[in-house]
Amino acid sequence: MNDWINASVLIAHDIGLHARPSVKFTKLAKGFSSEIEIASALGGPWFDAKSIVRVMAIKAGTGSTLHLRARGSDAGAAIATLSGFVASDFDKDRAYAASD
């Protein structure tokens, strides 16, 4: 129960984990009861994945690897959902494409 479940995922999106995907990312994370943390290096430091202030502060740019870990009753599902979200280029987020 106290073991972390880990995953690492490459950020291929051409702008990185920027403002809009960070909003979505933390919203997804808050949907799980498990403790979830992210880091830009495997050795940490680790930050709360439910805090947009923390997630943005990592400044995970394109081509960087995002490390995720979770522990709790729904840790497996949390890791699968969040790493899937990053791997899908944040649900095919296109930065501010629509109106202009």
Add this chain to the structure above:
Amino acid sequence: MLPAIEIRGKPASEGIFTGPVVNLGVTRLASRPARDAAVERAELESAIAAAIAAVKALAARNAGTAADILEFQIAMLEDGTLRQRALAAIKQGASAADAWWRVLENEIAGYTNSNDQNFSARGADLRDIRDRVVRKLTGQDFAQMKSGSIFVSDDLAPTLFLEADWSQGGAIALRSGSSSSHVAILARSRGVPMVIGLGEAWPNACDHAIVDGTEGLVLAAPPPALVDIYTKRSAAETAQRDHDRKFLLAPARRRDGTPVEVQLNIARAEELDRIDPASCDGIGLVRSEFLFRDAASLPGEEEQYLAYRGILQWANGKPVTIRTFDVGGDKPLRGLTAEGNGNPLTGLRGVRLTLARSGLFRIQLRALARAAIHGNLKVMLPMVILPRDLEQSAALFDRCVAELRNEGVNCARPPLGIMVEVPAAAIAPELFAKAAFFSIGTNDLTQFVMAASRDEACAAELEEAAHPAIARLIAGVAAFGRENGIPVSLCGDMASAPQHLPLLLEAGVNSLSVTPAALARVKSALSRI
């Protein structure tokens, strides 16, 4: 009559506006001694709550990009992290305003220090959050942003832009600012002219100005005659732009219906974010040396692969022509070119420089071969002069592909073409019959043929004229291509200038690659030729 004072900045949103100047106040931290911690705490909580409510109300009136930007601010304000830090400072004796300001200043520094402008530009959103709460705490109120004014400030908060009334037009003139800021994105989408980077040159007593967001300059205190000229130009530009816009999504055709291929020149992947792939026939030139300009060193294979793949995915099957690193001469690149050599006539530049540093060239060719499986990729060599420039590059490309296959890596060998931009190649195109395609680079070709460096203002006059020598070289290359089944396109600035299009079509060029801002204009002009 006194002339207007011209202040040069950078364009952030095109268009011209003339009107009264409104200096926007700057939110200041009016420090005062802290009262009881419980009082300060309650005040901070209520100011944050009021800020959230105000931004939410704004979000309810907006959609799309604007709503996304506001949602980001709401999420930051609702996040306990900043609040907790400010509450800790209050516990240590700070006033609510002091505490919030200090915590946000710290956070803003982390953003503005970033080399990645997608992150550094978010500093403006954090300043917006900081100021909204501090204004509430210190009772500062901004003058109503009256419609039809030019707003002058250091930078403009996105929420202030959205709160302002733009129904009577208006413009933004910023001393600092960034063209990738949220407010710049909003200004472009609403058609509000905006100039950034004006510096401290703003005259004190100036209550009227012209903002030229297309050229990136401000004319302060203009005489009536100048206002008249600009008003007419503005009306003409708007009418022309509205007319041109109708052509943006349609395939490019001449008056008689003959199709013309129109592709795009890009330097940074972000440029594609605002472009509908349906509006072009592909990407005719990716200036790969600019994709990584912010990086501290040349990127590795993986980073290059991801960047190229992203562009191919955007194009969704349409052709993408990536030019290998064109550095040296007037385009130095850290870690690759010798320091302090700004002479464009240096012998070692473009493809010969990368061939001489084949370790770095191999990384790029490997990344390109890996990306090639994700779309319709073509690769182009810059500054080709000798047949062996092409032959050696092709052999190296083949070796890279063989290596990757040996390593079990999925890849493809894209067709390899050349830029025709040195007079030697333009005069003797038959030396390059093995090239998969030719792309005529008129910028370098013009400066080498005309003995006029393109950095000098006087050269503009020479370029304007479209010298018969240039026209003859272009026609010769196009004819050789036609007779030998080698596709020829043209990617220099000439292709983006409507006045040169008749000459290019006359010379037999049927494929153009233009800057994104010129796309609608070029298609519209083609329809009249």
